Amino acid sequence: xxxxxxxxxxxxxxxxxxxxxLLLRALVALLLFLPGVALPTQASYSQQLATGEYExxxxxxxxxxxxxxxxxxxxxxxxxxxxxVVGESPFGDAFDLLRQGLQQQKQQGISVIYFGPYRKNMxxxxxxxxxxxxxxxxxxxxxxxxxxxxxxxxxxxxEDFLASGGxxxxxxxxxxxxxxxxxxxxxxxxxxxxxxxxDIATQIVDLPAPRNSERPEE
Numbered sequence: 629x630x631x632x633x634x635x636x637x638x639x640x641x642x643x644x645x646x647x648x649x650l651l652l653r654a655l656v657a658l659l660l661f662l663p664g665v666a667l668p669t670q671a672s673y674s675q676q677l678a679t680g681e682y683e684x685x686x687x688x689x690x691x692x693x694x695x696x697x698x699x700x701x702x703x704x705x706x707x708x709x710x711x712x713v714v715g716e717s718p719f720g721d722a723f724d725l726l727r728q729g730l731q732q733q734k735q736q737g738i739s740v741i742y743f744g745p746y747r748k749n750m751x752x753x754x755x756x757x758x759x760x761x762x763x764x765x766x767x768x769x770x771x772x773x774x775x776x777x778x779x780x781x782x783x784x785x786x787e788d789f790l791a792s793g794g795x796x797x798x799x800x801x802x803x804x805x806x807x808x809x810x811x812x813x814x815x816x817x818x819x820x821x822x823x824x825x826x827d828i829a830t831q832i833v834d835l836p837a838p839r840n841s842e843r844p845e846e
Contacts, residue, residue, distance in 0.1 A: 684805055685798055686722040689757055689783060690730075690738060692796060692807075695825040699779050699818030709736060712752060714743040714771060715761030746771055757781040760794065768792035769838055772813070776837065779817045793837040795819075801830045810835050 693709050713719065723740045730737055743750055746767045752758055758780050760771055765786055772782060772793035785798040790810040797808050808831040814821060826832060 680720075680722070681805075682719045683722040683725060685785065686719055686726045688798065688805065688807070689759060690726060692781060692783065692825070693756055695822040696781055697820040697822065707736065709738045709757070710741065710755040711738055712741045712743055712755035712758040713761065714746055714750070714752060714758060715764035715767075716745070717742055718761060750774075753778045753780055755780060757783060760784045760789065762786040768794070773837060775817075776813075777816055779819055781819060782813070790833060791835055791838070793835075799830060806830045808832070812836050 783796045789797045809829045812834045
């Protein structure tokens with residue numbers, strides 16, 4: 629069961645309600661971050677405005693997966709990317725719209741797991757990418773420590789996410805959605821980011837996991 633988002637924390641996407649077909653076209657047009665194609669930052673400002681914040685972020689999450697090299701062939705052989713969301717999901721029906729766009733473009737599909745609020749012993753390692761909602765701010769360190777050494781790409785959109793041990797943090801930069809990268813946890817998992825992902829990051833840091841964050845006992 630999907631948790632209900634707080635309207636204060638996550639702006640309403642009025643454009644989705646008024647222009648659903650325009651939004652879907654914008655999402656498809658924003659699938660630019662595939663190998664050999666343009667990067668998402670080159671999407672026009674008008675395209676970004678036409679798309680709600682979390683519809684756009686859903687596209688970015690999908691696109692990030694194409695610029696990560698996995699330490700084993702396990703993920704590469706799977707036909708569907710698995711994206712997990714822990715905490716209150718701010719995405720609404722964004723992933724459903726993205727799935728439609730991917731089907732139209734005949735791109736690799738996605739499966740989304742909504743874990744809900746964090747609980748001890750959650751199996752968060754069964755996805756390729758885990759988005760940690762800002763609603764779990766107080767649990768950032770615990771969640772990320774539980775994935776230490778696990779080849780799962782962790783993404784958030786909170787100012788404390790990287791310092792807590794996250795890998796990619798989505799930020800607003802010059803009126804566009806961009807990202808910043810923490811390379812320390814990436815190296816610990818064996819994941820490798822391709823150059824394009826790093827070249828356009830607004831900031832690249834090497835922040836070790838906080839000393840008081842330890843991987844929970846099994």
